[in-house]
Amino acid sequence: MGSSVVLAGCSALSDGAAEPATTLTVFAAASLGDSFEELADGFEQENPGVEVEYNVAGSSSLAEQILAGAPADVFASADEPNMDTVVAAGENSGEPKPFATNVLTLVTPADTRADAPDIASLEDAAAEGVKLVVCAPQVPCGRAALDVAADAGVELSPVSEEASVTDVLGKVASGEADAGLVYVTDALSAGGGAGETAGGTVNAIELENADSAVNTYPITVLDAAAENGPEHPELAQRFVDYVLSEDGQSVLEADGFGAP
Amino acid sequence: MRGREVRVHPPAGLAVVGILGAAVLLVPFVALVAGVDLTRLPELLTSPSALDALGLSLRTALTATAICLVIGTPLALVLTRLDFPGRSFARSLVLLPLVVPPVVGGIALTEAFGRRGLIGEHLQLLGIEIAFTSAAVVMAQVFVSLPFLVVALEGALLTRGEAHERTALSLGASPLRTFLTVTLPLLVPGLVAGLVLTFARALGEFGATITFAGSLQGTTRTLPLQVYLERETDPEAAVALSLVLVVVALVVITVAYGRRDGRRDGRRDGRRYGRRTGAEA
Numbered sequence: 001m002g003s004s005v006v007l008a009g010c011s012a013l014s015d016g017a018a019e020p021a022t023t024l025t026v027f028a029a030a031s032l033g034d035s036f037e038e039l040a041d042g043f044e045q046e047n048p049g050v051e052v053e054y055n056v057a058g059s060s061s062l063a064e065q066i067l068a069g070a071p072a073d074v075f076a077s078a079d080e081p082n083m084d085t086v087v088a089a090g091e092n093s094g095e096p097k098p099f100a101t102n103v104l105t106l107v108t109p110a111d112t113r114a115d116a117p118d119i120a121s122l123e124d125a126a127a128e129g130v131k132l133v134v135c136a137p138q139v140p141c142g143r144a145a146l147d148v149a150a151d152a153g154v155e156l157s158p159v160s161e162e163a164s165v166t167d168v169l170g171k172v173a174s175g176e177a178d179a180g181l182v183y184v185t186d187a188l189s190a191g192g193g194a195g196e197t198a199g200g201t202v203n204a205i206e207l208e209n210a211d212s213a214v215n216t217y218p219i220t221v222l223d224a225a226a227e228n229g230p231e232h233p234e235l236a237q238r239f240v241d242y243v244l245s246e247d248g249q250s251v252l253e254a255d256g257f258g259a260p
Numbered sequence: 261m262r263g264r265e266v267r268v269h270p271p272a273g274l275a276v277v278g279i280l281g282a283a284v285l286l287v288p289f290v291a292l293v294a295g296v297d298l299t300r301l302p303e304l305l306t307s308p309s310a311l312d313a314l315g316l317s318l319r320t321a322l323t324a325t326a327i328c329l330v331i332g333t334p335l336a337l338v339l340t341r342l343d344f345p346g347r348s349f350a351r352s353l354v355l356l357p358l359v360v361p362p363v364v365g366g367i368a369l370t371e372a373f374g375r376r377g378l379i380g381e382h383l384q385l386l387g388i389e390i391a392f393t394s395a396a397v398v399m400a401q402v403f404v405s406l407p408f409l410v411v412a413l414e415g416a417l418l419t420r421g422e423a424h425e426r427t428a429l430s431l432g433a434s435p436l437r438t439f440l441t442v443t444l445p446l447l448v449p450g451l452v453a454g455l456v457l458t459f460a461r462a463l464g465e466f467g468a469t470i471t472f473a474g475s476l477q478g479t480t481r482t483l484p485l486q487v488y489l490e491r492e493t494d495p496e497a498a499v500a501l502s503l504v505l506v507v508v509a510l511v512v513i514t515v516a517y518g519r520r521d522g523r524r525d526g527r528r529d530g531r532r533y534g535r536r537t538g539a540e541a
Contacts, residue, residue: 060491136489159392160473160475160476162470162474163485163488163492174370174374175375176391
């Protein structure tokens with residue numbers, strides 16, 4: 001949390017001598033990290049003199065920080081409940097807009113052992129003796145896992161309910177777990193595209209009913225932007241527009257996100 | 261510090277800074293207590309998930325403390341009373357878990373005892389799987405809290421010297437009898453303090469547990485893990501459970517250090533700390 005604030009302060013000081021750069025502070029959900037870095041580069045090229053600083057963390061942590069008065073210009077949440085918290089507190093300016101979606105996929109370790117169970121579907125993963133790891137129902141990926149399982153009529157019996165999707169991915173990638181439920185984008189970043197394993201740590205198995213739990217990502221300009229300088233609200237809106245533009249959407253699509 | 265003949269007071273300026281330093285540590289805890297919703301406290305602390313987590317934490321931390329006692333005491337003896345090459349390096353190794361990030365500890369444990377780990381691979385063949393079990397929680401706790409016991413015992417052993425034991429041995433007592441009737445009774449104060457700290461550290465263990473053991477209610481989700489998870493949906497519950505951990509830790513530390521202060525050998529302890537910091541600097 002501190003780093004982006006400090007960085008923003010530093011760049012404002014150092015750039016003061018050369019050209020007056022404006023630093024736009026974007027709070028983005030952890031799963032958006034890589035994509036938003038790419039989006040930032042594109043946005044900075046289109047808007048010379050603007051620097052985009054990121055604070056990447058879990059959506060609930062970000063929402064907490066915003067409520068505590070963090071000077072952020074834009075908030076991109078991984079789920080609607082956390083955006084709702086920010087909206088309910090009146091920290092947003094303008095309506096949040098959905099800009100991406102994500103669905104769950106089943107992952108298994110890439111280098112399967114000889115004695116590893118055969119897993120090709122959610123039913124297989126839910127079978128007895130299979131070490132399945134999912135997110136806890138308290139976090140968005142856990143709620144999605146419950147929805148997908150209910151829709152498929154399968155009862156999951158995980159050996160662990162993790163607090164974050166990266167923890168699930170880690171346990172599968174290391175081979176501790178036989179299977180896990182993560183977002184398509186997480187699987188892709190771990191080298192597990194649909195049906196491909198090259199260099200990856202996990203295999204991804206598409207869920208037939210993945211659409212039964214679609215996670216929608218909303219983005220909004222924050223009220224705090226107005227306090228950060230006269231140009232900030234306008235720039236923040238331009239950033240949001242850029243994310244929603246064709247260019248922005250193609251970056252997100254390449255990383256596995258679905259259209260809103 | 262307390263029992264010396266001449267009391268050397270710090271310069272006033274430093275004392276002020278020192279008191280401000282205490283505020284850095286105290287303010288967050290005061291805020292934590294202030295943040296607890298007292299009306300919801302009973303309900304938050306008695307929810308099934310909270311009780312499960314508390315019960316699991318107490319069971320695993322007590323087990324871990326017992327294991328630390330059994331393996332930590334001999335380890336401290338070896339490090340202080342046995343001459344072997346590389347002893348000081350071995351001492352550093354024992355302290356490692358105190359300074360590596362807990363998540364690194366968890367990864368190390370996974371590399372050792374995970375299904376594909378150095379030892380875990382062989383255990384797997386014997387049908388023993390540790391990850392995702394309460395045993396994994398205990399192992400994580402032992403790993404991070406054992407150094408506390410060893411350091412406390414080492415301190416006690418080094419301060420006291422070996423004179424009493426030498427007398428016993430010269431009078432014909434066997435090494436085992438000497439240990440049981442001379443060394444051990446003299447070690448008791450240090451042992452109690454060490455065990456209490458070991459228990460407190462085991463109770464607070466988080467990073468290695470979540471990395472190595474996972475998180476499942478009643479099996480591996482200890483109180484710190486429950487706090488971390490509650491934060492997502494019910495921050496008030498997280499604050500309330502945090503308070504429990506802080507209170508337990510405070511009681512435990514007061515027991516460990518409070519009894520020391522009240523004793524007449526407080527002065528010896530003072531010297532001991534001076535010496536130890538000197539040696540470690």
